[in-house]
Amino acid sequence: AQKITQTQPGMFVQEKEAVTLDCTYDTSDQSYGLFWYKQPSSGEMIFLIYQGSYDEQNATEGRYSLNFQKARKSANLVISASQLGDSAMYFCAMMANAGKSTFGDGTTLTVKP
Amino acid sequence: IAGITQAPTSQILAAGRRMTLRCTQDMRHNAMYWYRQDLGLGLRLIHYSNTAGTTGKGEVPDGYSVSRANTDDFPLTLASAVPSQTSVYFCASSAAGRSDTQYFGPGTRLTVL
Numbered sequence: 001a002q003k004i005t006q007t008q009p010g011m012f013v014q015e016k017e018a019v020t021l022d023c024t025y026d027t028s029d030q031s032y033g034l035f036w037y038k039q040p041s042s043g044e045m046i047f048l049i050y051q052g053s054y055d056e057q058n059a060t061e062g063r064y065s066l067n068f069q070k071a072r073k074s075a076n077l078v079i080s081a082s083q084l085g086d087s088a089m090y091f092c093a094m095m096a097n098a099g100k101s102t103f104g105d106g107t108t109l110t111v112k113p
Numbered sequence: 114i115a116g117i118t119q120a121p122t123s124q125i126l127a128a129g130r131r132m133t134l135r136c137t138q139d140m141r142h143n144a145m146y147w148y149r150q151d152l153g154l155g156l157r158l159i160h161y162s163n164t165a166g167t168t169g170k171g172e173v174p175d176g177y178s179v180s181r182a183n184t185d186d187f188p189l190t191l192a193s194a195v196p197s198q199t200s201v202y203f204c205a206s207s208a209a210g211r212s213d214t215q216y217f218g219p220g221t222r223l224t225v226l
Binding site: 004033035037043044045047050091093095099101102103104105106 | 146148153154155156157158161163169170171172201203205213214215216217219220
């Protein structure tokens with residue numbers, strides 16, 4: 001069975017600083033995708049970044065980067081230069097196929113001015 | 114382009130009643146999904162469909178059924194609602210497979226009394 005673990009229920013960061021949100025995963029599949037989503041207080045789910053299990057380079061999307069360490073089964077999200085609008089819930093997710101889509105319980109990030 | 118629409122936005126339902134949550138996408142995505150999100154937790158997969166005409170069970174399928182008569186629509190039915198089905202329900206779609214981003218609808222907030 002697949003499992004996603006996000007060990008930080010809540011995180012605080014000062015505006016303009018970088019923050020790392022942790023994600024570890026467990027799967028027996030060799031091929032899978034790892035995703036991060038942002039859920040602001042308004043409730044919608046916003047895709048941030050994707051990493052494939054065979055990708056050798058860490059994914060980057062603007063201020064978001066994914067620190068992928070396959071041997072450790074970790075896929076941490078790094079947000080650089082935090083903004084007040086980054087305050088939200090962040091979910092790590094994994095998909096091996098359409099029937100195997102698993103989300104973590106999320107980390108609430110609060111950016112302080 | 115609307116993306117994914119869900120209806121209703123919210124609903125209060127008496128226990129034992131039948132309810133269908135509607136989901137429509139206009140992106141011609143092959144795969145569609147239904148998730149539930151309980152308060153303060155991550156998303157759990159209820160049912161999915163890889164392509165029109167096929168469906169599969171996710172992590173928490175009991176008490177729910179789905180159909181996929183065409184590419185665009187993926188309704189979720191609660192045959193006889195129970196209070197434990199109180200949740201926010203998200204529909205999502207993706208082009209196909211593990212490397213494709215899931216795009217989410219705005220969610221339906223369902224309360225079963």
